[in-house]
Amino acid sequence: MNFRLMAAGAASALILAGASIADEASTTLSSLRALGARVQLRIGTAASPLDLSDPTLSQITSEQFSVLTPENEMKWQVVEPQMPGVFNWTGADNLVNFAEAHRERVRGHTLVWHNQLPNWLTQGVNDGSINEAQLRDLLHNHITTEVSRYRGRIWQWDVLNEMLTDSNPSQINPKDFWIAHLGPGVIADAFRWAHAADPEALLCYNDYNIAGEDGSNAKFNAAFAMVQNLVAQKVPIDCVGDQGHLDLQFGFNPILMTQDLRAYASLGLKVAITEADVRTFVETTDNNQTPIVSPTDTTPSHTANPAAADWYNGMLQSCLAVRECISFTVWGFDDSESWVPGAFHGEGDADLYDVNLNPKPQYTALQQTLSLAPGAPHRGGRDHDHDEDD
Numbered sequence: 563m564n565f566r567l568m569a570a571g572a573a574s575a576l577i578l579a580g581a582s583i584a585d586e587a588s589t590t591l592s593s594l595r596a597l598g599a600r601v602q603l604r605i606g607t608a609a610s611p612l613d614l615s616d617p618t619l620s621q622i623t624s625e626q627f628s629v630l631t632p633e634n635e636m637k638w639q640v641v642e643p644q645m646p647g648v649f650n651w652t653g654a655d656n657l658v659n660f661a662e663a664h665r666e667r668v669r670g671h672t673l674v675w676h677n678q679l680p681n682w683l684t685q686g687v688n689d690g691s692i693n694e695a696q697l698r699d700l701l702h703n704h705i706t707t708e709v710s711r712y713r714g715r716i717w718q719w720d721v722l723n724e725m726l727t728d729s730n731p732s733q734i735n736p737k738d739f740w741i742a743h744l745g746p747g748v749i750a751d752a753f754r755w756a757h758a759a760d761p762e763a764l765l766c767y768n769d770y771n772i773a774g775e776d777g778s779n780a781k782f783n784a785a786f787a788m789v790q791n792l793v794a795q796k797v798p799i800d801c802v803g804d805q806g807h808l809d810l811q812f813g814f815n816p817i818l819m820t821q822d823l824r825a826y827a828s829l830g831l832k833v834a835i836t837e838a839d840v841r842t843f844v845e846t847t848d849n850n851q852t853p854i855v856s857p858t859d860t861t862p863s864h865t866a867n868p869a870a871a872d873w874y875n876g877m878l879q880s881c882l883a884v885r886e887c888i889s890f891t892v893w894g895f896d897d898s899e900s901w902v903p904g905a906f907h908g909e910g911d912a913d914l915y916d917v918n919l920n921p922k923p924q925y926t927a928l929q930q931t932l933s934l935a936p937g938a939p940h941r942g943g944r945d946h947d948h949d950e951d952d
């Protein structure tokens with residue numbers, strides 16, 4: 563028996579074991595979630611049912627994030643799909659249970675929105691079989707039922723989503739489904755109904771381009787006026803969620819974003835980045851501009867986008883610069899599941915991980931910014947022999 567070889571083998575096994583334990587520890591310590599925790603900033607992601615069930619996806623979902631937003635599972639169309647009173651809470655329940663099992667909080671999304679409404683509701687309104695009073699009751703019931711079901715388990719609720727026009731100047735959209743049918747009073751009512759059902763949950767207004775992303779601040783001005791008015795009326799609103807869907811073809815000024823987030827905070831509100839992603843036009847293989855999102859494509863030029871990393875960073879830094887910014891959430895973390903190619907023709911590459919679940923420079927940028935967030939180590943002083951004039 564060759565003891566020497568055996569000993570060497572045992573030693574290398576130990577080293578290997580040591581290395582893997584160290585790697586595991588460093589992965590956990592350097593996760594976005596752990597780094598954010600050091601500065602009381604929760605890092606979140608939108609999660610789909612697959613993110614909870616697939617072993618690799620669910621590992622990232624739980625290791626990297628401390629807040630989850632159901633990507634679709636709490637929307638009205640999903641929870642009450644076929645007819646009034648017949649609910650399907652499976653997806654929403656699974657998400658809340660998963661989050662709690664992994665010590666993550668939940669952002670409920672979203673109670674009042676013109677999109678992803680059940681057909682029975684929109685059809686009924688269109689054909690006149692649901693009148694105004696009934697529609698109001700249905701909305702009241704919807705909010706009460708959903709918020710009560712998860713009472714005490716939701717950290718922030720997106721009560722209202724995307725109610726402002728994209729015009730300049732912007733305003734509460736008179737053509738919005740809810741405004742058109744129930745009038746602007748529905749805004750305050752929705753917050754009051756949600757508050758009655760769960761007095762502890764933070765209640766948010768959520769929208770895109772409301773923190774200077776459009777450069778003009780037109781939509782910020784409208785959002786600010788609206789929430790200022792709600793605060794003045796003592797409506798129970800607690801926070802403003804800025805979605806943060808950026809597109810490299812437009813400008814982005816992180817200083818303006820910081821100022822705008824600070825302005826909302828000056829009203830006594832919390833703020834959050836709720837749906838961050840940074841999309842761009844991607845390489846195409848055909849005249850239809852079909853983006854390359856095939857699971858085998860990891861072309862570096864396709865996935866490693868320095869400008870996108872920079873803009874992700876800019877949004878995170880804006881949030882870090884405002885004490886009242888309580889969470890930074892990305893709208894999904896990997897390119898294989900992203901909503902972007904389906905919603906924006908020819909665009910993609912919007913997420914932190916590529917289609918093979920490798921972290922991209924967009925991920926590393928956030929990680930590095932979070933690791934510096936507690937304050938750069940002291941670099942001056944007497945002991946330091948480095949002179950600026952050297």
Ligand code: XIL
Pocket residue numbers: 633634723805837901
């Ligand atoms: C998107 C989802 O990501 C898609 O899966 C779905 O088909 C449509 O909705 N703003 C929002 C989110 O507030 O709810 C949207 O989510 C993306 C834009």
